[in-house]
Amino acid sequence: LVDEGLRSGKLRFVVGAAEAAKEAEFHYLCVPTPQGPDGAADLSYLEAAAAEIGPVLPNDSVVVNKSTVPVGSTRVVSRVLGRSDVAVVSNPEFLREGSAVHDFLHPDRVVIGSEDQSAAVRVASLYLGVAAPMMVTDPASAETIKYASNAFLATKLSFVNAVAAVCEAVGADVNDVVLGMGYDKRIGSEFLRPGPGWGGSCFPKDTRAMIHIADDHGYDFDLLRGVITVNEEQFERVADKVSDMAGGTLDGARVAAWGLTFKARTDDLRESPALEIIRRLIERGAEVVAYDPAVETAPDGVTLASDLYAACEGANVLVVLTEWDDFRWPDFDKVAEVMADRRVVDARNILDRAALQRLEFDVVGIGRT
Numbered sequence: 001l002v003d004e005g006l007r008s009g010k011l012r013f014v015v016g017a018a019e020a021a022k023e024a025e026f027h028y029l030c031v032p033t034p035q036g037p038d039g040a041a042d043l044s045y046l047e048a049a050a051a052e053i054g055p056v057l058p059n060d061s062v063v064v065n066k067s068t069v070p071v072g073s074t075r076v077v078s079r080v081l082g083r084s085d086v087a088v089v090s091n092p093e094f095l096r097e098g099s100a101v102h103d104f105l106h107p108d109r110v111v112i113g114s115e116d117q118s119a120a121v122r123v124a125s126l127y128l129g130v131a132a133p134m135m136v137t138d139p140a141s142a143e144t145i146k147y148a149s150n151a152f153l154a155t156k157l158s159f160v161n162a163v164a165a166v167c168e169a170v171g172a173d174v175n176d177v178v179l180g181m182g183y184d185k186r187i188g189s190e191f192l193r194p195g196p197g198w199g200g201s202c203f204p205k206d207t208r209a210m211i212h213i214a215d216d217h218g219y220d221f222d223l224l225r226g227v228i229t230v231n232e233e234q235f236e237r238v239a240d241k242v243s244d245m246a247g248g249t250l251d252g253a254r255v256a257a258w259g260l261t262f263k264a265r266t267d268d269l270r271e272s273p274a275l276e277i278i279r280r281l282i283e284r285g286a287e288v289v290a291y292d293p294a295v296e297t298a299p300d301g302v303t304l305a306s307d308l309y310a311a312c313e314g315a316n317v318l319v320v321l322t323e324w325d326d327f328r329w330p331d332f333d334k335v336a337e338v339m340a341d342r343r344v345v346d347a348r349n350i351l352d353r354a355a356l357q358r359l360e361f362d363v364v365g366i367g368r369t
Helices: 002-008 017-021 044-056 073-081 100-105 117-125 139-170 174-182 203-216 222-245 273-283 308-312 332-338 353-358
Strands: 026-029 062-065 087-090 110-113 134-137 254-258 287-291 302-304 317-320 343-346 362-364
Touching: 017 044, 026 044, 044 062, 044 073, 062 073, 062 117, 073 087, 073 139, 087 117, 087 139, 110 117, 110 139, 117 134, 134 139, 139 174, 139 203, 139 222, 203 222, 222 273, 222 317, 222 343, 222 362, 254 273, 254 308, 273 287, 287 308, 308 332, 353 362
Parallel strands: 026 062, 062 087, 110 134, 254 287, 254 317, 287 302, 317 343, 343 362
Antiparallel strands: 087 110
8 A cells, every 4th residue: 555655646755743734634643642650541642743733734724633532632632733723623543453454444434523513524525435334423422432442342352251261160162152142133243252361552551541531530430440350360360271281380381372462463562461471471480482473572581482383392381372373273293292291271262172182182272161
C-alpha cells in the first residue's frame, strides 16, 4: 500500500506534524495514549500534536481523534487547538494487530462522534466506498464505544478461561463446550478460545482506563475488575501446570517455551501473557529457553533459541504460549529425541494430542482433562 501510494503521488512523507497540516482538510491524530501510573490514559502525545498543528491549520478544516482516548478528549483537543473555526471529531479505530490493513478496508462498523453534524457528515463521506454500517453519534458515545468494545472482548476471554477451569474440575472438554456455546447466535464463537490469558497493547490499558473513567464518574465497575483478576489468575494457573509437569517444583528445571509475543503474526511483546508466565517460571527457579519466529532479542532472564527444536534440547517441560502456525505441526519425533523428559503444557490447545501421546508424551492443555 505504501509503495502504491508513493508511485501514484497520493502519499508523501514530511517531517513534523505542522508541515503535514498546512494544506490538508482532514487531520487524523494517530498518536499513542499509554496508560499512566493511575490507570488513566496519558494524553500528553495527543495534546502535543494538537498544539503543534493548531497555529497552521487551514480555515474550516477537521481534526479527527483516531487514537484510543477517554471520554471528553474531543473537548481537550479543541481547547489545545484554540481554533473556533476547526471542528474536532472522534473516529475510533477497531484494528487487530496482524490484520490491521484488512480490518481497515473491511470494518465491522465505522463510528463517528461529533457535536458538529456538518463535520460528522464530511468525515463520513471519506468512507463512502466502504461496505460497513456507518454510525454517527456524539463524541462521548463514540469514545465509550471503543473502550466498551475492548472491555467486552477481554471479558469474553476471561470468561472462557474461567469456564476452562470448571471443565478441568468436572472432566469436560472445553473445546466441545465452546463449540456448543458458539452455535448460539446471541453468543457467537469469536473470542471464546481458552489460552494463557490476554494481553497486548490494547486490552490491558483499555480495561484499566475504562475502570478509571467509571471511577472518575462515581461508578465502581466491579465486573471489569473481576475480568482483570481472572486474567491474572490464568497466568498463575499456567505456571502451576508447568510446575506440576516438572514434578511439583521448578528448581533447576529446564523449560522450553514456544512463543513470546502476545499473539501470532505480530512481533509485539507489550503486556504479553507469554512473558508474564515466563517471569513466574523464572521466579520459581526454572531455566527458560524460548523460541519465537518474530523475536530476535531475548527478554531478561530468557535464553533465546535459534529454532523450536533448539529450544527443546535438554528440556524437562515444553510449554506452548503463542499460537504460531510453526508450532502446530512440528516434527514430534525430533522434539521427543532432544527433550530430557516428554512433558508438554499446551496453553493454546493447538498441538496434536494423539500424535504426542503415541510418542508417550504427558500432555496437559487448558480446559481439557
